[in-house]
Amino acid sequence: MEQIRVHESDQVKMPQDSLNVNLQLGSTIEEVKEYLEDPQNTLARTNKGLLYRMKLKVSLSYRQAPGNINVGIFKNVQIDLKFPKGVLSEKTCIKHESLSLTNSSTPPIEQILLYAQNHMLPHDLHVEAVLTYQQVKDQQKGASLLRTNCNSVLMPASFFMRVVEPSKDSQDFKLQLSMRNGQSIGSLPDVFQSLLNKQIVDDNFK
DSSP, rough: OOOHHHHHHHHHHOOEEEEEEEEEOOSSSSSOOOOOOOOOOOOOOOOSSSSSEEEEEEEEEEEOOOTTOEEEEEEEEEEEOOOOOOOESOEEEEEEEEEEEOOOOOOOEEEEEEEEBBBOOOOOEEEEEEEEEEEOOOOTTTOOEEEEEEEEEEEEGGGGGGOOOOOOOOOOOOOOOOOOOTOOOOOOHHHHHHHHHHHHHHHHTT
C-alpha cells in the first residue's frame, strides 16, 4: 500500500508542461530536376521529366505549465506521419531520444520533401501527425507519463492532378457519365480510378 501511495503522489507532482506537433505545407507545388531511385516509374513527371514536389515543415511547440520554473524534460519523443495515397515522402517518422526545453528554447524543426506519384486519386487529402512522448520529472529518476498530441494539414487537390500540353500522338477521348434508374455512380475518385484501370488494361492488350 505504501508503494501505491508513493506512486500516486509522484503522479500528482508530475509537471504539466506539454509538447504540440505543428504541420505547415509550402505554398507552391514545385517542378524540380532531381534524381530519385524510381525503378517502377511510379513518380509523376512533367513533359520535361521534372518531378512534382512540395515541402512540409514539421515542428514542435513547447508550453510551460503555469508556475513551473524548471526545464521541461521529454524523452522518447516520436512523430509518426501518415500521408494520402499518391504521396511519396522522405520520412514517415521523426524521433528525438531526449529534449530539454524552456520558454526561450527553439524546439526542433524538420523539413520533409513530398513527391507526387502516378495514377493516384486519394480519398483523403489530409497529412496526419501523431506525437508521443514521455513527460519526465527528473533526468535521474525513472518516473514518467506517456502523453500524445496530434495535428493534420490538408494537401491541395492540384498536387494529384496533371495538366499537360497535348502530345501530337494523342488520340481523341470522350468521357460520358450517366445515371440509370436513379442509381448513384459512386464517388468521383472511384469512378476515375476505374476508368484509369480500364485504360491501363486496354493499353496492355494493344
